[in-house]
Structure formats: structure tokens, C-alpha cells
Amino acid sequence: SKEVTAILNEQVRNELQSSQIYRGMSCWLDDKGWIGGSKYYFKTAQEELGHMDKVYQYLFDRNALAKVPTTDEVKQNFKSIREVLEDSLEHEIKVTKNWEAISELAKKEGDNTTYEFAQGFLKEQVEEEEKFRNLLFKLDLNMPDWKTDELFESLL
Ligand code: FEO
Numbered sequence: 001s002k003e004v005t006a007i008l009n010e011q012v013r014n015e016l017q018s019s020q021i022y023r024g025m026s027c028w029l030d031d032k033g034w035i036g037g038s039k040y041y042f043k044t045a046q047e048e049l050g051h052m053d054k055v056y057q058y059l060f061d062r063n064a065l066a067k068v069p070t071t072d073e074v075k076q077n078f079k080s081i082r083e084v085l086e087d088s089l090e091h092e093i094k095v096t097k098n099w100e101a102i103s104e105l106a107k108k109e110g111d112n113t114t115y116e117f118a119q120g121f122l123k124e125q126v127e128e129e130e131k132f133r134n135l136l137f138k139l140d141l142n143m144p145d146w147k148t149d150e151l152f153e154s155l156l
Contacts, residue, residue, distance in 0.1 A: 004114050005064040007102050012055050013069035014098050019048035021091055024074035025084050034145065036153030037081060043156060051121070058117055081148050082139055089132035096125040 026041035059066040078084050099121045106114035139148060 001109055001111065004102075004105060004109060004111055005059070007105055008055055008059055008064070008114070009067045009069070011098055011102060012052055012059075012066065013071065014095060015048050015052035015055060016069055017071045017074075018091065018095060019045045019052065020071050020074045022048060022088070024076045025078070025088070028076055028078050029081075029084065034081065034149045034152075036149040036151070036156075037084070039156055040152035041084075058114075062113070081145050082136070085132055085136050085139065089129065089136060092125065092128045092132060096122070096129060099125060 022041045022045040026038045026045060029035075029041060030038035056066050075087070078087070099118050103115060103118035103122060106112075106118055135148070135151070138151065143151070
């Protein structure tokens with residue numbers, strides 16, 4: 001439907017925005033000398049482009065008109081690695097809500113293929129949120145920034 005196409009195009013934009021947000025974090029981390037963190041966020045930004053491409057491919061496969069979005073400027077200044085992680089978790093919670101809205105709309109419309117498509121992303125969102133929650137949990141154990149940087153590197 002027109003509504004499902006619109007919400008999926010909105011999600012193309014959300015995934016691109018996610019990529020930009022994480023790229024901004026990668027730049028800040030690099031500038032501060034946190035090379036492991038910078039690489040980690042650079043890779044995360046690439047993965048978000050992969051999510052966007054998956055939505056594009058789905059729109060193509062369903063013969064729906066896909067659009068090229070613009071994005072908002074992103075934050076490029078942070079107080080600490082903690083702030084980067086808190087923003088990341090907060091952002092992923094928003095993305096989960098986006099996919100829940102897609103899932104709800106698809107269910108309401110009896111669009112089972114889009115519903116299934118959204119379920120795949122919702123499953124992935126559990127991991128996306130968990131990833132940042134775990135890192136924050138480790139920071140709560142008073143992990144110094146240099147150790148966090150090493151931890152990022154080990155996750156690559
Ligand atoms: Fe595309 Fe990190 O969710």
C-alpha cells in the first residue's frame with residue numbers, strides 16, 4: 001500500500017541517519033585518539049548502510065517506488081565515551097520503535113510479507129540494543145577509557 005511504501009521509505013532514511021550518527025561518533029573517537037572505538041563505530045556505520053540497502057532491495061522486490069532521502073546534521077562532539085554509548089543505546093531504542101511501527105502497520109493491513117520482513121529487523125534490534133547495554137554495563141564497572149578502547153577493538 002501507499003502507507004507501507006511511505007513508512008519503509010522513512011526507514012530507508014532512518015537507517016541512513018543511523019549510519020551518519022555512528023560516522024560522527026567514529027570521527028570524534030578518532031580525534032580523541034580512541035582508535036579502537038573509532039574503527040568499531042566506522043564498521044557500525046557501514047553496517048547501517050547495509051540495513052538501508054536491505055530496505056531498498058525489499059522495496060525494489062515489491063515493485064514499490066523507493067526514494068533517496070536527505071539526513072539531518074549529526075552530533076560530532078561528546079563529553080566522553082560514556083556519552084557516545086548512551087546516545088547509541090538511546091538511538092537503537094528509537095530504531096526498534098520504528099520497526100515496531102512498521103510491523104504494526106503491516107499487521108493492520110494484512111501485509112504478511114512486510115510483517116515478516118519487519119520481524120527479521122526486530123530480532124536484530126534485540127542484539128543491537130544488547131550490544132550497547134553490555135558495553136555500558138562494562139563501563140559501570142569503572143572500566144577506564146583506554147580499556148574501553150581495547151574492548152572496542154576486540155569486538156571488531
Ligand atoms: Fe539499523 Fe542499528 O539498526
